Amino acid sequence: MNVSKSASCGLDFCSVPDLKNCLYIANVSKYQFVIIPLVHPNFKREFIFGSAENRSGPWTRSDVILCSSVHCIFIDWNTLVVGKLSPHIYVDSKVPAVAKNSEETLCQEIALAIHLGLVAITFKLNGILKKNMNLARIIFNKLAATPHFQAQIWVQIPMENPIKQAYFYREDKDINQLKIESPWQWWNEFRIVCDYNRKLIVALIVSHDLPDKEEIDRWLGEPVRCLIIPTTVFITNKTGFPVLSKAHQMMIKKFCSLKVQFVITGASRHQNIVYYYHYIDHLWKNWQPNGPIDSFARGFEDYLQCPLQPLMDNLESGTYEVFEKDPIKYTEYQSAIQKALIDIRLQRKNINNNETIVIMVVGAGRGPLVRAALNASIKIKQKTKIYAIEKNPNAVLTLQALQQEMWGETVIIVSSDMRKWNAPEKTDILISELLGSFGDNELSPECLDGVQKFLKDDGISIPCSYTSYIAPVQSSKLYNEVKGCKEKDKHPLSHFEMPYVVHFQNKYDIDLPQPLFTFYHPNKDLKIDNSRYGKNIFKVKQDCVLHGFSGYFDAVLYKNIKISIEPRTHSPRMLSWFPIFFPIKDPVNLKAGDEIVSHFWRCCNLKKVWYEWAIEKPIPVAIHNPCGRSSTIGL
């Protein structure tokens, strides 16, 4: 059931007289797994009044059925089979005997599934928490306390509340007035009571009428690993094959990036069940994300990385290589440098083209910006002198080699920390690429403040400004990832008090990003202060959960030349930066119409810089990372 280039598709059986035959049917039609009842309904058991204990016959098929033919015990059970819990189980019944009997049945079926080593157990969640409190307790008990519990629990949830669908065609009732809760609420409450257990997975049952866009998008922030598509949802095209409506196609496209699996359920309404598979596989292959960022980022989806600290640590050769590959960033820098050179030439009218313009590249790395500056100079035939300052001695080696082999004396290599260097002359243009995913988070402001004394009064800094952005995010995936980062000897909250660089995939954007902190260069304030404080107010469109904030930046390199990773203005095909994620320690339940009021601080002392963040509304959440106790960026 691993994700491959073909869609992973399963076939749902409502009853299984002969399991081997089922597997054969599924297999010849290209389905990779089957969903079958764990126990035949005829074997409904009775524990409370003693009949189950007294019965002598077996209560379900033996676990050796699959193995006799293939000589590999259990192997099929744990790759091919998802087990369905009996639908008559009703542990929240108000009739004590029914509840008690259901509990025994449930425990027995789960024990069987564990014994067989199934990949997953699945059941339908019907209704709000009130009706499922005992179910939640028993499932959570099994998950929390069974150490060898390998199976996932697929919680089947309809995309639309069946009650809403039932009322849809009735004119005597106004659906909006009925306040029918969304099935997402069922899921949200259920998993909260199960303490966000990672093994709880959503299997969405695709409905005929789809909910509106926002509701579908909200599922993108949940651990949806399976779409269950009833055969009745398919329509027949002109040539007689099953296809999906445009709306359904678009919905499925959204989930393709979450690497979902599919399950076809219901009686075949077309010539051959393989057609459903073919169609799903066709959609899947069409919609595999395939942009340069996607292929670059493959495997990094929702993976938490600690932000780089290039100021404190020297980057490795491989890291340089990755970033130098960016097809966009250095082109933009080159355009910016070119424009700046032209402007300087125009401004100083007395300068003829033979006078040299001085450029300093601070933090030159292995030279991509030096190359950009050289290219720009050549292109507009402007004589330049380029200082390349780099503190990493290993990178300096590369620079020196390039200088000797290619650049010649136009370029002067300086092996020094830019903050300690004493420049022999002032520069016309100061170029740097010190920006992190959150703009200032690699301490570009502090570094550039330190070197701006070498910039002429009318000199130009590239970049000349940058702004960070934040947006509220729902992502139970990321919440769970951060929760799993707990380290024993650190402050118990420290994993929630640091930002992570992450290629977001499984998330729902609660509201659009808003600007947070802006820095300008050169900074001509009398007393430079790079601490910042920002308060943002976001709107909540529908009930959802806040798990943290996504962070982005954009930068003005020079005049209209900008680079951005803010989603609405993202520089096409630029891949140097993934966004950043600021988690919060406790998920906050949000209601449609709520305001989220967030507070972010950028704090500085002589040795380090750090962020603190907190929430004021809808409910207050404690200040994260006070005094930088969990994460700082060293100067």
Added chain:
Amino acid sequence: MNVSKSASCGLDFCSVPDLKNCLYIANVSKYQFVIIPLVHPNFKREFIFGSAENRSGPWTRSDVILCSSVHCIFIDWNTLVVGKLSPHIYVDSKVPAVAKNSEETLCQEIALAIHLGLVAITFKLNGILKKNMNLARIIFNKLAATPHFQAQIWVQIPMENPIKQAYFYREDKDINQLKIESPWQWWNEFRIVCDYNRKLIVALIVSHDLPDKEEIDRWLGEPVRCLIIPTTVFITNKTGFPVLSKAHQMMIKKFCSLKVQFVITGASRHQNIVYYYHYIDHLWKNWQPNGPIDSFARGFEDYLQCPLQPLMDNLESGTYEVFEKDPIKYTEYQSAIQKALIDIRLQRKNINNNETIVIMVVGAGRGPLVRAALNASIKIKQKTKIYAIEKNPNAVLTLQALQQEMWGETVIIVSSDMRKWNAPEKTDILISELLGSFGDNELSPECLDGVQKFLKDDGISIPCSYTSYIAPVQSSKLYNEVKGCKEKDKHPLSHFEMPYVVHFQNKYDIDLPQPLFTFYHPNKDLKIDNSRYGKNIFKVKQDCVLHGFSGYFDAVLYKNIKISIEPRTHSPRMLSWFPIFFPIKDPVNLKAGDEIVSHFWRCCNLKKVWYEWAIEKPIPVAIHNPCGRSSTIGL
């Protein structure tokens, strides 16, 4: 400033030209400490535009003032003086220069207070979180990251919102429509953002008009350590002395059990400021809690104890001694036994008084119930034969000595676990005292089920039933105590997943207790099942915070003879049981009118019993203690 038999009272000074003189004035008038500004307002400093750094004179008095005369450096500062932060500090100003300058001032004053080693720093909190986010951040930063931060922070909060008071006499505005938030909201939001830091303490400013009873009671669940009483709140009695109104007296009485200190503030409006002290001290001494439970429980207020496990562990001699001292419990048992003996006599009319009635005391300990049974028999002249079964061999020694010296052959001592013993005959009455604070939590049901086979078909069990009760509770004190119980090698939530026995003091009852689980003895069910599930719905009267549930029990010993620790029916003067506390991992903010829906489970397997609990509404909270992972009671 420790709590003694006299009230601890401080005197507030708005300006201090001569500190030694101030202390002298306070001291001769019996005040134990003073509250003074940390810095004279004339020394208002200016950091942003450089003047503070350039000024050469001192910015406040020297720290050696107090020491020269008494030859003990600093000792006075850290017992006698509470420092007030400058009222002009406004770190949340929207004018950046004011905010920045305020921050510098605030940090300097806090540093001074730390340097002097003051017991406490105090400031007035004005308004909602929105207006105090930066203040909260800076205070929390200092608390979280200054390891030698010994001082408490006294947050001064008015009992009534000044806006409400201002509108009170105006007829053109309806106060109820204005939705003026209570100052408790200011506090609640502020301390949440400061992550419930233990050093944040409430100093309530007593207002002329008191809020209603519920609002005052809500403060009893907060860490109120000081009442600040303006002199203008006092009225003058016939003899010319300052006294408080009845309403104010009643309010102060409530806080006396929290061991608050007092501060008198404002100009003296009576002949001598000592009169205020005398009056407060008079109230204080009158209202020291002095019942038998209070004196028995002194020192145990809000102290968390793990429930006893007498079934697994043998009790110590001292423990027996404490419980045998109960003046009520054994009297009630004796009455119940007496009534049962009479009933048996009446029922078996053919029995003349000479026939022997058999009594078994299971878990006889050091014999108090044997004594009660003997007393009852003697009183109604009924011949009895008493089996005293006890598993603790050390307690058996005491029983055997008593039997030889006093009881004689009427009493038969059996040294055995009641669950393993084989009785030589069946008994008429089965007596036990296996109840815990939560009724069944010391496994009385399981034990009595095991021995009821020795009870005659028409035999009587004493107790014959018991019921546990729960009630939702606000107590930031207990929340913080539980939070502090974190143990490194256990599950990160385990301290929130166990019940604690606790003598509640600093708490607010959100709603009245409701019954939860009931057990009857003898249990004549075909299949005995001691697992239980209970769902309770509580009403929230005003905005507050849920920190957990208090637990109680009552028991029917026999017919109308009951014992109870449920507050409304508490057996007077009975002291054997403190209540129990079930914490929840995250405080839940509640709104007036909300419903709290709680779910409790009593779970059993062959080896142990445990509780699980969760909340469904107003927001779901995860199931605590799944599978008894954090706490169980061993069989």
